[in-house]
Amino acid sequence: MLNPQWLRTFTTLAELGNFTRTADHLGLTQAAVSQHVRHLESRLGRLMIRRPRRLELTPAGHAFLAYCQEVEQADRRLQLRLSEADAEHGEISLISPGSIGLSLYPELLDLQRARPGLVIRHRFAPDDEVLDAVLNNRYELGLVSLKPEDPRLVATLFAEEPLELVVPVREEVHEWTDLQRLGFIDHPDGQAMATRLLSRCFPGHPGIRSLPLRGFSNQIGLILEPVARGLGFTVLPCYARQAFARQEEIRVIEGGASVVDTLWLIHRAEWPLSSRAQFVLEHLRRKGKFQNL
16 A cells, blocks of 8 residues: 555646645655655655646546546545534535525624534535536535426425516616616626526527626626626625625516525435534524524
């Protein structure tokens, strides 16, 4: 079996690309780092090419780096399993879409502050990445907007999230011409969301592409910045709007038909949730923020 320290040295060296920085990062001498690499290459063949200003991994080096990452993930899963009975210590891993993530993350941080033994690991991601991360055990909990049919997953109704038409605070919207005057602030899901909502609120309209584009942002937390500054309107889920700090500078146009998305909590079906995950879900249930829990 390969020495675990050698694996840590190699992965750090591959990341930092420099023997001196690797030695400093790991608290080793540069000679020790070189020795670890020699031990590995005596067993596995040449793993890296040393160039004047950078290191280049060989094909064997790339294969070995992937192996090191698999070992690291396996070790993390083992540590989680060994601590599953302790609800207030260890890692809580959640991967979710951005909108619900903006609402959940502060709640989870409040819980971590109250229970310092917990460690929150949260990632924003689209549905397909959430499914892959939960299926491959990189995250214990996930949230998706479409209920998966995969028998390896348990899906439970988590929350309902309506889409909202959001405009600058002093603006009124009664007709399609008002939207044409304002212009659209787009985002990665913007046109799809706007089409779904506006087709119900303004039946027979010429389509979202007929509106002037006033801006675009792929950062969920920044989409409402141009709206608050009077530069246009947007359509996005309510949890994203609720997380915006300056609510007094925006307004939601009420009335008309609604479009409501369903969010599903997923985890692997083959084993029960850890005590930590159950503890977190009970905390959210007590807060009453997500009524469908």
